[in-house]
Amino acid sequence: MSEKFGSQELSIFESVTRLRSVRKASRELNVSPSQVSKSLKEFEAKLGQTLVHRSPLGIEATPQGLRVLEDVEMILERFRKLEKNALVPDKKVAPPLTFASLSFLSSRLIPRILEQKNFKDYSLASNIRVVEFSHNELVSSGLKGYFDVAIHIEKLAWPKTWVSIPIAPLEWNVFVAHKHPLKAKCTRDQLKNYPFVVPTGWNGKRFVIGNDLCPISWNDRVKGHEATTAEVALEIVARSNQLVHAPRIAGEALIHQKALRILKVEEFPSVKRTVYLSVLSEKVSVAQLRFLVKSLKNILDPFS
Secondary structure, eight states, X not given: OOOOOOHHHHHHHHHHHHHTOHHHHHHHHTSOHHHHHHHHHHHHHHHTSOOEEEETTEEEEOHHHHHHHHXXXXXXXXXXXXXXXXXXXXXXXXXXEEEEEOHHHHHHHHHHHHHSTTTGGGTOOSSEEEEEOXXXXXXXXXXXXXXXXXXXXXXXXXXXXXXXXXXXEEEEEEEEETTOSSOXXXXXXXXXXXXXXXXXXXXXXXXXXXOOXXXXXXXXXXXXXXXXXXXXXXXXXXXXXXXXXXXXXXXXXXXXXXXXXXXXXXXXXXXXXXXXXXXXXXXXXXXXHHHHHHHHHHHHGGGO
8 A cells, every 4th residue: 555644644533533523533633623524534535445434422433444443543552652752851741540449449450450461552651540439439539530540340320521341240259267167158047147347438427337239138147347448358357257248359369368268158149240441531542441441351250
């Protein structure tokens, strides 16, 4: 192919497909809407393919466009790397990409994302920032610009400026200390003889009991110590005769250390909740989003 492509042409195509709007892309790139439309048409003509089409959700890439977009994203990421490494006087350092999540998810998932061998290829940021919010605070805090990426349990009501993708189901189990008198297989009635660690949170006025998703209601359980995070609850259980109903991934390390074990309870329904990845579209590119989705699916697969 003898046709040549300019970096602005590639940036316009990437911006339009990410923002799903010619007008938004023009504002982001500081060019006129007519120039954006013209560039798109010329880019399609050079490739001899229809790359985008209009839908009720805005402008979307066609199947051919999605394939081209992968190459364009990688080229633009390399351009950004070159710009970052260039010795430009008074160049400002880009702010870190900020991840938000519940404590047990951020501690178990985000460090493993950093371990992915091609993490740096996607230029997520020279550094990242990890912050923790409760489930009820995530959307309101995200809308205030406190973070760019959220990993959370169950679907949340994000606005259209955010993209939210289900990743994998996460299983909850009953944990006990490794030397607890309860056997590996037990009954619901046997659980009622031991206290459960109570999930507790502050609502701004007082401490309230949270939902640990246990099939046995609190009315039928003995209440034990209280904790605001799954990690603390599991550490308490590892050092006492108390029980906790918690996400399997949260107890992984203590199981390997033989400090905890999981009970198999007769006639106990399987409890699973879906992990979601939500990102602010203007801060996370399509290539970066695909990398995060793939990484999280690989990490969560053993716990689904």
